[in-house]
Structure formats: structure tokens, C-alpha cells
Amino acid sequence: SAVISQKPSRDICQRGTSLTIQCQVDSQVTMMFWYRQQPGQSLTLIATANQGSEATYESGFVIDKFPISRPNLTFSTLTVSNMSPEDSSIYLCSVEDRVLTDTQYFGPGTRLTVL
């Protein structure tokens, strides 16, 4: 399994500002994923980030709003841009298991509150 850390663990931000969330993995992985979990809801995939290429965004998510960086095989960032209260969620990054199919390991999440 992989050990994943995220920074910050939580933040309270003002409307219109941006926040960059960092995700660090203890081993090299090809694919990293970013999810959003709105209060009381299930997880929704935002995008898939491969090292050395542009992130692939899911329907309803765009790069201008959620720019992603993937500078190396152990690190990724997700920026939530021009925030509004509707962006208040938990943001999680994950990586795939190298052996099991459809299995991912998740970070602890970043709890974002936008005022």
C-alpha cells in the first residue's frame, strides 16, 4: 500500500481567492487522482493526473477552475480557483494499487470551507 499525505488538512478561505492543495506519496506512481466530496455526499472524481502530461478532467470540471500540476511521480497539486461557498468540500487525492485492479489508496483529505 501507499502512504499519502495532503497539505493543508483544512483551511477556511474567502470568496474569490484560490487555494492550492498538495499531495505527496511515499512511492513513485504513474497515476494520481483528485476527488471532491461535498458535505454528506459521496466522492466525485475531478481529474486524473499523469506525470508528464495534461490532467484529464471529468465532466463538469474544467482546468481553469481546478488546475492540476504533476511535476514528478510522487507529487501533485490541485488548485481551487476563484472560490465560492459551493466549493466547500473535502478534496482527496489517491493513487492506484500496483497489483489489484480498481483499487486506490486515498489521502486523508483537505477540508475546505469558503466563506
Add this chain to the structure above:
Amino acid sequence: LAKTTQPISMDSYEGQEVNITCSHNNIATNDYITWYQQFPSQGPRFIIQGYKTKVTNEVASLFIPADRKSSTLSLPRVSLSDTAVYYCLVGEGYNGGSQGNLIFGKGTKLSVKP
């Protein structure tokens, strides 16, 4: 990807066995069935995965009938610390081209009482 249906919530008492059933009528031949557990303020955690029949690990058992249109996660002798949301996922796996796109349903909120 196949859609899954689970009960929204379940209640249990400490020491009981809990069985959570997930329906996935449109499961494809290449699909695996995976269960995750999520505690409040934490990311989901992999519990168990299976393709057919029965799989058991140190945490749970997974029962899958021959038609694979449903699966049952069995938690033996639950404790208060098993209170969490449990998600059932069905996917093609990387060879099937889904490339890790996990589709999380609403999950089952299990409440274990003393």
C-alpha cells in the same frame, strides 16, 4: 461502468455480524467488485475485492453468487469502531480501459450501537 445499489443505512449492535448487500445487475465479464470503508474526516480505505465466489481477509468476507449480479460484504462481530460508510464499487480494471475511474455511489452508512 456498472451502477451499484446499496441500502442507504444500517444499524447494528456490537458483537453482531453485519451483512451489506450491493446490487450490480449490469456487471460486465471483466468487472471486479471492490468495497471501501470511510470514517468521518478520512479518505476511503480499501477493505476487500473479489471476482466470484467467496473472498476472506482479516477484516471481512465478500460473497459473490454465480451470476455476480450482487455481492455481500460480511463484517463479523462488529464493534463501535466499525461505524462508517461502506462503498461498493464495480469496475473494469485498467486492462478494461477505465484507467482507475472509480465511481462511488452513495454508500451504506453503518451505525454500530453498544
